[in-house]
Amino acid sequence: MKLHRVLAIFEKDLKEFMRNMSLFTMILLPIIMALLFTNIGGGIEDLPLEIIFILIGMTFTVISYNTMATMMAEENEKDTLRGLVQSPASLIDIILGKSLVTILMTLISLGISLAICDAITSWSFMGIIALILLLLFFLGLGIAVGLSVKSVATTAVYTMPIMFIFGMSQYVEFIVTDPNSIVRKVFNYLPIYQVFFIEEGQPPFKPLMILLVWVILVFIIVFWTFKKRSKDDKR
Numbered sequence: 087m088k089l090h091r092v093l094a095i096f097e098k099d100l101k102e103f104m105r106n107m108s109l110f111t112m113i114l115l116p117i118i119m120a121l122l123f124t125n126i127g128g129g130i131e132d133l134p135l136e137i138i139f140i141l142i143g144m145t146f147t148v149i150s151y152n153t154m155a156t157m158m159a160e161e162n163e164k165d166t167l168r169g170l171v172q173s174p175a176s177l178i179d180i181i182l183g184k185s186l187v188t189i190l191m192t193l194i195s196l197g198i199s200l201a202i203c204d205a206i207t208s209w210s211f212m213g214i215i216a217l218i219l220l221l222l223f224f225l226g227l228g229i230a231v232g233l234s235v236k237s238v239a240t241t242a243v244y245t246m247p248i249m250f251i252f253g254m255s256q257y258v259e260f261i262v263t264d265p266n267s268i269v270r271k272v273f274n275y276l277p278i279y280q281v282f283f284i285e286e287g288q289p290p291f292k293p294l295m296i297l298l299v300w301v302i303l304v305f306i307i308v309f310w311t312f313k314k315r316s317k318d319d320k321r
Contacts, residue, residue: 095183113195116145120199136256139282147253149192150224155241157184158232212290216281219297226304233311
């Protein structure tokens with residue numbers, strides 16, 4: 087890995103991101119949703135924590151996951167990823183450069199959205215650590231899907247299930263009202279719920295360990311797809 091190559095890829099992808107209207111508008115979606123949430127019901131003061139986490143999940147899905155998956159898939163579709171890998175830049179340089187763009191856009195959108203909801207300064211230290219792990223989880227999902235698919239259109243097949251299962255997990259509480267339901271118990275082990283439990287005031291050790299397991303699992307998948315892609319590009 088060479089830092090100057092990573093930064094060069096970051097600069098290239100940042101310019102391409104700003105020119106790609108479908109990706110650029112993704113930044114606006116969580117912000118628009120934050121404005122809607124704060125202007126319905128009782129306003130900011132009555133926003134339940136579940137709504138804040140639905141907003142966080144949406145941000146991580148449409149930006150952290152979707153942007154990363156789309157950028158990688160675009161390179162596959164145009165067959166430019168092979169050319170980049172055969173240049174002095176390695177596949178890991180390319181992934182890191184694209185990841186930096188994705189993280190930057192995620193932080194901008196999430197920061198503005200939480201500020202609108204007056205929820206940017208209320209985070210505990212452990213909650214911030216958990217939020218970083220959650221970002222890595224969604225970023226890893228995007229890398230794994232982006233390395234696996236051959237076209238941008240194929241990423242859409244994965245986006246909706248990922249959004250509803252991992253991104254908007256809190257919606258299950260509005261659909262399944264019985265807290266003892268097996269569905270609710272299963273959803274309680276999903277990544278975003280671990281951050282929710284910490285911010286709700288539960289002891290952070292167990293949620294952090296569960297979240298860490300999810301991150302490790304997704305990066306095992308990333309490593310497998312990375313090795314597979316590297317072998318394919320050498321043929």
